Each structure stands twice: as structure tokens, then as C-alpha cells.
Amino acid sequence: MIRERASATRMALTLVAALLLLAALGLVFGYAPREAVMGEVQRVFYFHVSSAWVGMLSFVVAAVTGGLYLSRRERYWDLVQISSVEIGMVFGLIAILSGSIWARPVWNTWWTWDPRLVTTSVMELVYAAYLLLRQGIEEPERRARFGAVYAIVGVITVPITFLSIRFLRTIHPVVIGSGDASALGGFAMTPKMLETFLFSLLTFTVLYATLLVYRVRLALRGDMLEARRNALFSG
């Protein structure tokens, strides 16, 4: 039942991810121009948005694998789900922290109530709740089932949360934080910036895929170890 990706493919993927990351760093610091108003700190934007993108992608992947698990009951999908959640949670955290780093020098605040930022934080909380849920259940099959259900619930409610917060922002002037409802996107993108931005998105997506492959492999190994240990003790 263990599906092993050929190690050659895995190594190739790792190499590609590493190269892309180096190239992206080069683009962000060398190719992309200095933003007129905010200065150098604006370069955080490229990785900030890419991280948030990976956070959201992981979220959707978690929900999709949840659906797959519930319909097929194959353990593999559950392993992919937990891997995706772990990775997504880390990237979401990077997105939030990089947002803070960006906001501080530009708007003199550590936090803005920007709808996207708030929604990302809510998503992080859903991730954390997911992990706590799994932690509280001992039986693996039930753990997988409940994780799947909660991931599906999350992927449906979080976008609605985003819509409701955004609607709130359009009718209420900002009380705390920056003076712009779409604060963290408030600059014009030149073509070079756009290219860098898209390249960063690509890089981070490949990075996500690579990490996912390794994490799933680790989970499969963990399963194998558990099975052998149990066979040894009950044999």
C-alpha cells in the first residue's frame, strides 16, 4: 500500500525548487525596482503574498483530500491532508509575520485590520483547531474522518468570513490601523514588479509541492514503523 515516488523524481523536484528559490531571491532583490513611496521594505510583498497564497492553497488541498478520504477511505488521502495542513499553517504564519514587518515602517503599526490579513488569521485559527481536534482523538480512522469533515467545513466558512469582513470595511471607515481599506495592496505595480510577483508565486507553489512530497513520505514511513512495532509486540 505504500506508494513510493521514484527517488529520481523527488530529487529533480527538490533541485527545481531550490533553483527557483534562488532565482526568485535574485529577482526580488536585483530585478524588481525600488518602490517609490515605501522603499526597500516593499520587497517583503513578493514573499508575503506568495506565502498567503500557499496558505490558502494548502487549505483547499486539505478540504479536497478530506472529500477524497470520505468517499474512498484510503489512508493516503488523510496523510496528504495532515501534511498540507502543517505546511499551510507555517506559510500562513509567514504571511502574517511578513505582513507585520511590512506594515510597521510603512504605516507605523504592527497590525492592520485588512480583510485579507484578518481572514488569513482566521484560517490559521481553523488550522490550529484542526490540529487540536486530531490530537484529541486516539483512533486513527476516526481521527482521519473528523479531520476530513472539519477541513471541509473550514474551506466553506472561511471565504464567507472574508466576504463579510470585506463588506464591513466598505461601509465602516477604518477605526484602527492604516487609513486605507485595502492597505496592504496600496501601490501601483510596474511590469517588472508584476513579473517578479508571478515568478514568486510560481516558486512558492513548487516549494509547497516539494515540501508536501517529503512530508507525505515521512508520514507513510511513520505508518510503516507503527505497523511493524505493533506486529512485533502483539506477535
Add this chain to the structure above:
Amino acid sequence: MVETAPAQARPAGPGNYFRSVGVIVWKDLAAELRSKELLGAMLVFALLVLLVFNFALELDLPLRQAVAPGVLWVTFAFAGTLGLNRSLALERERGCWEGLLLAPVDRSAIYLGKAFGSFLFMAIMEALVLPIYSALYNINLFQPGLLLVVLLGSIGYVSLGTLLAAMAIQARTRDVLLPILLFPVVLPVLISAVNASAGFLSAAPMDQIWPWLNLLIACDVIFVAVSYLLFEYVVEE
């Protein structure tokens, strides 16, 4: 053994389904009316939350009225988790949950019965909290618009809450897990409910309130549908 009157089954049909839902609701109500544990706890808890808010936010009258919708819904959200937990924990005593699962009823009927029962408990709690709150904060909360929002908000809250509570009580960390699971995902309901309530309380024009009501209704429909469909996965073994 002496022969006893034979068992007569009703013919199958949709009537049976709703009868099952109804009997589960009746059973929850009857059991709660006897023990009165849950309602008492919910009420006391709600009042305590109100008092804490009052002393934590020592505000003058206009500000107090401005925060009223928020305070009200936070109170309902916290007290509501008690009701949800209890409704499902009730079944864990003496193994009654398995009694429900062994019966030839659709799992979704169990969901509807439990959700509706929790909704009634929440409504009773709200019916007691609203007049007390009105008195303490000197606001008239018995406007039809506000009552409608309370109704719709409770439906959304209870629909997701029943699904998540069914998961939470099967976990080791059952007491703390429900709020952790519920609050991040029930936010749209709370946001819409608070804003719609604020609209009605400040006598805002209807075209400002409608979007929030629409969002609230949409949430209710989506949340009930999703929970209804996913419930069977949570209760199977």
C-alpha cells in the same frame, strides 16, 4: 414467556422521518425539564458574562448602547456552547448514543432532532437574557427586527455547533474543544448578526440592514445544508 401484544410497524414514509426528529426533540426537552441542569447553567453563565462586560466596560449610556449588539452576541455565543455540549453529552451517559444509532432512523434525522433541540434551549436562554439585558442597559431589545436577527443567528450557530459538538464529545479534550472548533468557523454568522442587530437598534434605514440579513440567511442555509450532509460521517463507526 407469556405472549405479549405483537409489534406493529408503521408503514415507511416521510412521516416516519419527521416523527423520529420530533420524538428526539421531545425526549431532549422532557429530560431537560426534569433535571433543569442545562437551562440553569446556561442562564447563570449568560448573566455572569453580562455582568463582567458591564464592569469591564464602564461606559456612559450612548457608548453602552453602541456596544450592546456585540456584548449580546458574545454572551449568546459563550452560553450557547454550554447548550451544545450538554445536548450531546446527555447521550453519552448510559450509552444512549448507541441506542440512537442502533435504531433504524436516518442519521440525518438524529442531526435535525439534536440541532432543533439545541436551538430550543438556546431560544429559551435568549428569551430570559433579553429582558434582563434590556433592564440592565436600559435599551428596548424587544423590537421585531432584533428578534428576527436573534432567531436567524441562533439557527446558524446551532447548525454548525451540533455537527462540531458531535465531534468534540468523541475526543479526549471534549470540554475545551467545542469553542475552539466552533468560533473560527461561525464568525460569518456572528459578524452578520451583530451588524444587523446594530442596524435595528440604531433604527438605521432598511437598505443598510438588508445586506446583513441576506448574508445571515445565506449562512444559515449553507451551514444547515453542510452540517446535515456531513453529520453521518461524524457518527458512523
Add this chain to the structure above:
Amino acid sequence: MSIRVVKLSKSFGSRLVLRQLDFEVARGEFVVLIGPNGVGKTTLLRILASLTRPSFGQVWVEGLPLPQEAAQVRRQIGVVSHQPLLYGDLTAEENLRFYAQLYGLDRFGPRIRGLLDQVGLLSRQREPVRSFSRGMQQRLSLARALLHDPLILLLDEPYTGLDPQAGQMLDKLLQGVASQGRTIVMTSHDLQRAAPLADRIDVLSQGRIAASFRRGEFPLDRLPSLYQQAVAAHG
């Protein structure tokens, strides 16, 4: 065959509880399953009761396959667990009325009274179950299990926690039920209690049926040593 189980395996995570178990019960037969704690007696019963899904293998109850026809199977079985499955705050009569309606029964008043009479609880019908002794709760549980006149009765360690007098009452009740022609499967770890009632005693060990003794084939006083032998041989 009322119950037919072929190569049933059940694992919880990586712990294998039932291993390719074969098991058959004819209509009207009274089978007692005995075995050490944790060997899987309850698991087997829960699978037959449609509360748990098998991991591998096939199960038919009254010709209906599980888990596909679980809903239909539930109509045919009554379950007495070591928990009474009763609501403490409701009266005996209310509990039975609840279950009667849940099972879709019509005009159940006389039947409820009749069953309460049979289990000797008619005089206590308006008292809350909370005030009942364990023996009384078990008797009421039996009445609950028989409400819908099931073809099969499954009992999981029903004598647990009963004093000798209550145990004797349960004996008599079970004899009565058996004489009605119902198929009965009962798990027990009390050999002395189980033996007189059974048509057949199956010993469960290491996730399988280790030995099977038909009525008349065994003298009751030899049973404990036969049981130990079977467990040791199979272990």
C-alpha cells in the same frame, strides 16, 4: 443461516483485533461467545449490530450484507449492552415509548405494558430510570431490545454488575426469549452463567474462534479446563 461471517478482520489503526474470523449462527440458535478480555468479543458484536464496519471480510445478518444494508439490519436486531441505553431522567414507560416511536411502531401502548409486565417492572413504570438498580435497568434494557420484535438478540456481557438474584431473573428472562425462537448471540466471560443456556459455546482467542462446543458435548464441570486448553493451544 441467521448470521454468517466469513473471514472477518477488524483492525483499529494498526492493531488487528479480529483475524479472518469465520462464524455462523442458525435461526433460533443460542450461541455464547467466551474469551479473555480484549480478545474482540465486543468488537464482533458491534459489527453484527452495524455499529462498526468490518475492515475486511463479509458479514450477512438474516441474509442482508453489512455494512451496505445496515439500516435494514437494524430492524431485525435488538441489542442489550452492559450499558442500559436508557435515559435516566425519563420514566421506564417514557423510555420505552421513546424507543417505540424511534423504531416506527404503531399502537405500542399494550405492547409496552406487556413487556414491562414480563420483565417484572410494570409496577415501577412511572419511576425515573435513575432510581432503578442495575438489575432493574438491565431488565428494562431487555424490554427495550424486544420492543420491535427482532429476529436476533445480541447481548454483550449482560450479567456484568448484577447480583446473583438479579442474575437469576435475567436467566429466566433469557430462557423465555430463547423459547420464542429468536436467534441469540451473547458474549460473556462468566462460564458458569453462560453454559446452561447455550446451544453452543464458541471460544474466541487471538481474533478467531479457537474452539466450539455444542450442548451435550461437554460436561459443565469440565468446561473451565477445556476453555483454558483452547486458549493455550491457540495462543
